[in-house]
Amino acid sequence: MRHFDLCVIGTGSGNSIVDERFADWDVAMLDDGVHFGGTCLNVGCIPTKMFVIPADYARAPEEAAPLGVHLGSPRADWPAIRDRIFGRIDAISSGGESYRQFADNVTLYRATGRFVGERTLEVAGEQITADRVVVAAGSRATMPSIPGLADAVAAGRAHTSDTVMRLDRLPASLAIIGSGFIAAEFAHVFAAYGTAVTVLARSGTMLRDLDEDLSRRATRAIEGYTDFRGTFSTQRVELVDGGVRLHGSDDAGRACSVDAEVVLVATGRVPNSDRLDAERGGIAVGPRGFIEVDAHQRTTAENVWALGDVSSPWLLKHVANHEARVVQHNLLHPDDPVESNHHAVPHAVFGHPQIAAVGLTEEQARADGRDITVAVQPYGSVAYGWALEDTDSVCKVIADRQTAEILGAHLIGPQAATLIQPLIQAMATGLDARTMARGQYWIHPALTEVIENALLALDLA
Ligand SMILES: Cc1cc2nc3c(=O)[nH]c(=O)nc-3n(C[C@H](O)[C@H](O)[C@H](O)COP(=O)(O)OP(=O)(O)OC[C@H]3O[C@@H](n4cnc5c(N)ncnc54)[C@H](O)[C@@H]3O)c2cc1C
Numbered sequence: 001m002r003h004f005d006l007c008v009i010g011t012g013s014g015n016s017i018v019d020e021r022f023a024d025w026d027v028a029m030l031d032d033g034v035h036f037g038g039t040c041l042n043v044g045c046i047p048t049k050m051f052v053i054p055a056d057y058a059r060a061p062e063e064a065a066p067l068g069v070h071l072g073s074p075r076a077d078w079p080a081i082r083d084r085i086f087g088r089i090d091a092i093s094s095g096g097e098s099y100r101q102f103a104d105n106v107t108l109y110r111a112t113g114r115f116v117g118e119r120t121l122e123v124a125g126e127q128i129t130a131d132r133v134v135v136a137a138g139s140r141a142t143m144p145s146i147p148g149l150a151d152a153v154a155a156g157r158a159h160t161s162d163t164v165m166r167l168d169r170l171p172a173s174l175a176i177i178g179s180g181f182i183a184a185e186f187a188h189v190f191a192a193y194g195t196a197v198t199v200l201a202r203s204g205t206m207l208r209d210l211d212e213d214l215s216r217r218a219t220r221a222i223e224g225y226t227d228f229r230g231t232f233s234t235q236r237v238e239l240v241d242g243g244v245r246l247h248g249s250d251d252a253g254r255a256c257s258v259d260a261e262v263v264l265v266a267t268g269r270v271p272n273s274d275r276l277d278a279e280r281g282g283i284a285v286g287p288r289g290f291i292e293v294d295a296h297q298r299t300t301a302e303n304v305w306a307l308g309d310v311s312s313p314w315l316l317k318h319v320a321n322h323e324a325r326v327v328q329h330n331l332l333h334p335d336d337p338v339e340s341n342h343h344a345v346p347h348a349v350f351g352h353p354q355i356a357a358v359g360l361t362e363e364q365a366r367a368d369g370r371d372i373t374v375a376v377q378p379y380g381s382v383a384y385g386w387a388l389e390d391t392d393s394v395c396k397v398i399a400d401r402q403t404a405e406i407l408g409a410h411l412i413g414p415q416a417a418t419l420i421q422p423l424i425q426a427m428a429t430g431l432d433a434r435t436m437a438r439g440q441y442w443i444h445p446a447l448t449e450v451i452e453n454a455l456l457a458l459d460l461a
Pocket residue numbers: 009010011012013014030031032033034037038039040041043044045046048111112113114136137138139161182272275276307308309310315316317318319320
């Protein structure tokens with residue numbers, strides 16, 4: 001039985017832990033993914049955003065026309081876009097893999113690891129033990145048990161985000177099951193490239209966990225460029241000539257169906273704790289499958305840490321990165337451990353329009369019973385928004401009326417993911433709304449003036 005100083009399961013955020021400070025540690029690194037480097041690099045944040053940028057360009061004619069610029073009809077060259085993106089990504093992934101394969105202090109196992117005891121794993125037919133274990137095994141896409149769906153997957157007609165970006169050709173039509181993050185981003189990409197997209201939601205809205213105001217606006221926007229079915233519950237998938245037929249029912253129980261060349265299943269992700277036999281390693285797992293960790297990212301098993309999607313309900317890369325830095329510190333400095341900071345965790349949806357949010361929604365703030373003040377500032381109320389001829393985008397800020405503490409911020413519109421950063425910074429550092437608004441210069445006439453004006457519009461005591 002081989003023994004290591006450290007075993008890291010998962011080469012997404014887990015890979016970043018092992019830097020030059022671990023040069024004299026004997027490290028085992030395990031990953032059973034098709035590509036080395038985890039979700040974000042290979043099938044997540046990075047390729048999706050590389051598909052989003054060309055989609056944003058493809059929308060230029062519709063955005064330029066109201067400004068008096070008439071551009072030609074865009075044509076998305078799917079094979080060229082796909083091959084450019086994966087030409088870069090696959091090279092980074094295989095470069096990272098070779099680096100670990102040839103490192104003197106790392107033994108890379110490209111296989112599934114399963115706990116068989118405390119800090120003892122079975123991998124590739126071998127048992128290994130380690131003084132310390134880091135579980136960074138991520139999450140995977142769910143596949144609902146809808147009759148016929150597995151056949152559609154086998155026939156190459158149904159995909160998850162893992163495979164849809166490598167399609168041979170751009171489908172003429174795409175049905176998306178789900179109305180969350182992945183649905184929003186891929187609806188934008190495929191619709192902008194020229195695919196006829198149908199979005200099958202069950203709850204009546206897009207992105208229902210957002211602040212209700214933003215969720216409503218996002219739904220209205222997506223209705224403008226997809227066939228949005230608000231209450232379509234898929235009950236059966238049938239393979240038909242040239243694609244699939246989704247049989248379902250609406251909220252009144254009426255039968256309905258949708259035909260598409262390809263289906264994208266975007267129904268959420270589940271943590272990979274079950275693929276590890278975590279409990280056999282003495283690691284407690286919560287009811288939704290997330291490994292339980294304390295503020296230091298320690299699991300219930302001694303000298304076993306967990307981070308990222310396998311233990312964090314946020315399912316966001318910036319959270320996984322933060323937790324990986326915490327674990328790295330705590331491995332190197334066991335006598336001076338640090339805690340994770342999950343205050344003011346933001347997220348962004350890179351769809352059309354872009355959305356970004358941090359902190360409480362208006363509904364959550366009201367449910368907390370706080371005395372709040374809310375400002376909804378249209379982009380179109382500031383000079384840059386006039387220049388954009390923007391009529392739909394807003395910045396919403398929620399603050400405590402008495403203390404001026406910023407409790408939440410929600411933006412929908414161009415550059416929302418970038419514009420929100422000063423509000424994230426204010427919440428993270430405790431800068432109040434009044435000081436934020438008047439304690440600094442705001443470049444005129446930049447789009448950030450919409451944030452300044454939202455802060456000034458708050459009805460503070
Ligand atoms: C389409 C898509 C778009 C996304 N876009 C964004 C975005 O824009 N911004 C954002 O913040 N987040 C985004 N995310 C979420 C983000 O990708 C994840 O939160 C992040 O990658 C999780 O990192 P991780 O290190 O926890 O896990 P991962 O990167 O998933 O790494 C886990 C690795 O462990 C391996 N593994 C699992 N079990 C075992 C085992 N038993 N043995 C060996 N290996 C195992 C897996 O194969 C995998 O390679 C997106 C996700 C998807 C799917």
